[in-house]
Amino acid sequence: MKTRWLALSAAVVAVAAGLVTSGAASATDPLTLDSGYVTDAAGVLSTSEKDAVETRLQELTENSPADLFVVFVDEFTSPSDRVEWADTTATRSNLGPDQYLLAIATDQRSYYISAAEGGPLSNSRLDDIEQEIQPLLAQDDWDGAILLAADEIQGDGGAGALQAFLVVAGLIALALVAWLVIALVRRSRRAAAIRKRGAMPEHPDPADPFSTLTDEQVQTKAGSALVQADDAITSSREELGFAIAQFGESATAEFTTAVDQAKAKLSEAFDLKQKLDDEIEDTVHEQRAWNIRIIRIADEIDDVLDANTEAFDSLRKLEQNAPQELERVRRERAALAPVLAGAAPALAALSATYAGEALSTVADNPAQAQERAGLADHAIEAADQAIAAGRTGEAAFAIRTAEQSVAQATQLVQAITALGSDLAAVETQSRALVAELQADVAAAQQLPDTGGALSAAASTTLQYLQAAQADLSGTARNPQRAFDALSAANAQIDAAIAQGREALERTRRAEQMLEQTLTQAGSEIRTAREFIETRRGTVGSTARTRLSQADASLTQALTLRTTSPDAALTEATRALDLARQAISSASADVSAYNSRGYDGWGSGPFGNSGGSGSSGGSGLGGDILGGIIGGLLAGGGGGGSRSSSRSSSWRSSGGGGFRSSGFGGGRSSGGRSGRSGGGRF
Numbered sequence: 001m002k003t004r005w006l007a008l009s010a011a012v013v014a015v016a017a018g019l020v021t022s023g024a025a026s027a028t029d030p031l032t033l034d035s036g037y038v039t040d041a042a043g044v045l046s047t048s049e050k051d052a053v054e055t056r057l058q059e060l061t062e063n064s065p066a067d068l069f070v071v072f073v074d075e076f077t078s079p080s081d082r083v084e085w086a087d088t089t090a091t092r093s094n095l096g097p098d099q100y101l102l103a104i105a106t107d108q109r110s111y112y113i114s115a116a117e118g119g120p121l122s123n124s125r126l127d128d129i130e131q132e133i134q135p136l137l138a139q140d141d142w143d144g145a146i147l148l149a150a151d152e153i154q155g156d157g158g159a160g161a162l163q164a165f166l167v168v169a170g171l172i173a174l175a176l177v178a179w180l181v182i183a184l185v186r187r188s189r190r191a192a193a194i195r196k197r198g199a200m201p202e203h204p205d206p207a208d209p210f211s212t213l214t215d216e217q218v219q220t221k222a223g224s225a226l227v228q229a230d231d232a233i234t235s236s237r238e239e240l241g242f243a244i245a246q247f248g249e250s251a252t253a254e255f256t257t258a259v260d261q262a263k264a265k266l267s268e269a270f271d272l273k274q275k276l277d278d279e280i281e282d283t284v285h286e287q288r289a290w291n292i293r294i295i296r297i298a299d300e301i302d303d304v305l306d307a308n309t310e311a312f313d314s315l316r317k318l319e320q321n322a323p324q325e326l327e328r329v330r331r332e333r334a335a336l337a338p339v340l341a342g343a344a345p346a347l348a349a350l351s352a353t354y355a356g357e358a359l360s361t362v363a364d365n366p367a368q369a370q371e372r373a374g375l376a377d378h379a380i381e382a383a384d385q386a387i388a389a390g391r392t393g394e395a396a397f398a399i400r401t402a403e404q405s406v407a408q409a410t411q412l413v414q415a416i417t418a419l420g421s422d423l424a425a426v427e428t429q430s431r432a433l434v435a436e437l438q439a440d441v442a443a444a445q446q447l448p449d450t451g452g453a454l455s456a457a458a459s460t461t462l463q464y465l466q467a468a469q470a471d472l473s474g475t476a477r478n479p480q481r482a483f484d485a486l487s488a489a490n491a492q493i494d495a496a497i498a499q500g501r502e503a504l505e506r507t508r509r510a511e512q513m514l515e516q517t518l519t520q521a522g523s524e525i526r527t528a529r530e531f532i533e534t535r536r537g538t539v540g541s542t543a544r545t546r547l548s549q550a551d552a553s554l555t556q557a558l559t560l561r562t563t564s565p566d567a568a569l570t571e572a573t574r575a576l577d578l579a580r581q582a583i584s585s586a587s588a589d590v591s592a593y594n595s596r597g598y599d600g601w602g603s604g605p606f607g608n609s610g611g612s613g614s615s616g617g618s619g620l621g622g623d624i625l626g627g628i629i630g631g632l633l634a635g636g637g638g639g640g641s642r643s644s645s646r647s648s649s650w651r652s653s654g655g656g657g658f659r660s661s662g663f664g665g666g667r668s669s670g671g672r673s674g675r676s677g678g679g680r681f
Helices: 004-016 047-063 082-092 123-138 142-177 179-197 215-247 253-277 284-306 309-320 322-341 343-351 356-362 365-388 392-446 453-471 479-500 503-533 541-559 565-596 619-633
Strands: 038-040 067-073 099-105 110-114
Touching (some): 047 067, 082 099, 082 110, 110 123, 215 253, 215 284, 253 284, 322 365, 322 392, 343 356, 343 365, 343 392, 356 392, 356 479, 356 503, 356 565, 365 392, 392 503, 479 503, 503 541, 503 565, 541 565
Parallel strands (some): 038 067, 067 099
Antiparallel strands (some): 099 110
């Protein structure tokens, strides 16, 4: 081992020989520790010394409740204070309460042992260990100081283990003489454990990831999560600024909204942290619940920011290959021409057969498809000009707009054909229901009718049949309205004849009615979805909610289809009604928007030229651009959603880190005790 006089002698000889030159020590900022126990950034340990120290520190981990990590640097900088420097390095390396960091600045001649609150060693014990190793550090006996620190820490742990063994042995001995005393001691220990556990559940809950964490661990994780979320938002705001400069405000509007939403959530988290820190005393259950809420808010912020990153990546890829992507979109636009040409004739053919009310959801689809095609042409032209001018960011957004416009135009035309098929199917079902109801009327007339209920039901059914047959004949047929009337009549006649029919017959009819209602509900839901998706820029939350509930009711009806036909029919009927409410609400939203009008492109990236006015459709501003850009930036249209992934960097079971990724992200330190200790040597 090195000694002080050897070091001084070597220095004197070096000076005498003229081999020593003046130089400044290497400054070192707080860092992340290496994978082993020793991080020798100052290069003061030989290979054999480092191997011996690593082996000893591994033994310490295996034989004591504490871990010791060591870092050598030349000087502590940013901060230069040894306490702040060591605590920051320990936090960056995710050291837990039972993990200690001995930080040594060899040229600065300063050292300190960083410790988190709640560790197995008291502050006074740490002070003693620092005093014990100080003479060895003063002699530059680096490995000797580490080995002594390990011995002192393990010696304390061994003493604690021996003391625990003696206590247990004493309790066992006392148990042979006075079992009552032991019972009292055990009861006291259980009470102490309950107090120590605080609000932590006594038994882990597999559905609750926090149930295995102590209150202190939850608090530490909440603080780290809050800092990481704040850093992620800051980084995302910086990234957003670059994106606005690259693609323009129109292309990044949804990203701006995402950052604003994340900031609002962060404000809620800071409010909870303030409640935890104020002078009002909170219960342990409140503290735990608020800390868990802070962690979950940080996760929500992570999700909000991550949900928009893929759209950035997609736009950047388009920007990199803008000429090739523009040619691809041009080919797609060219293939759209014959599809558009067939839209008006297809609608005209349906109009010659069905009433206008039955075609209301696709009545303006040809015009809407033409508007989408016009938007695609305008966007392609703008992209071409932007590429020629070297504005690749603007070109990427224009290409994506053209791509989505072509896709929506195709969907609008296909909706016409799909509705025709649906109406034909409903008409077929309605005609079959007419025949069945006629048979029901005949059957009801043959059944006993003591109270006149069957006669009244038969008369009402005949009236419904007459109205339905009018809707199913001529050149203005309305199969949906006919089906509604026939369904109502069928319900009434079935209720009337149920008293004279066996349960099996009632079940058969209920199942048949269920299938018909399921088909109609599916048709209405599909019609509503296509209507909303192609006009999502102007359709509000009410229509979307009704559609979601209709879909859920239809799923429930299908689940109950075999086990409970009556309950399934109730759910299917509810799904049908909700789907129609969705169509009605969506149509009202579109009409309300059309009444306000739109002035074209406004302040968008393509200027005012080429935009349509407020008449003849839903308008390019909200219905088209809102639908296209809204779907694009929310993950729809231009390719799948990306689920965020999170990773925890836990050095041991006692501590850990939290990473929240956004457009940027970052790390921060916190959670060490910052005790007064260490010194110079």
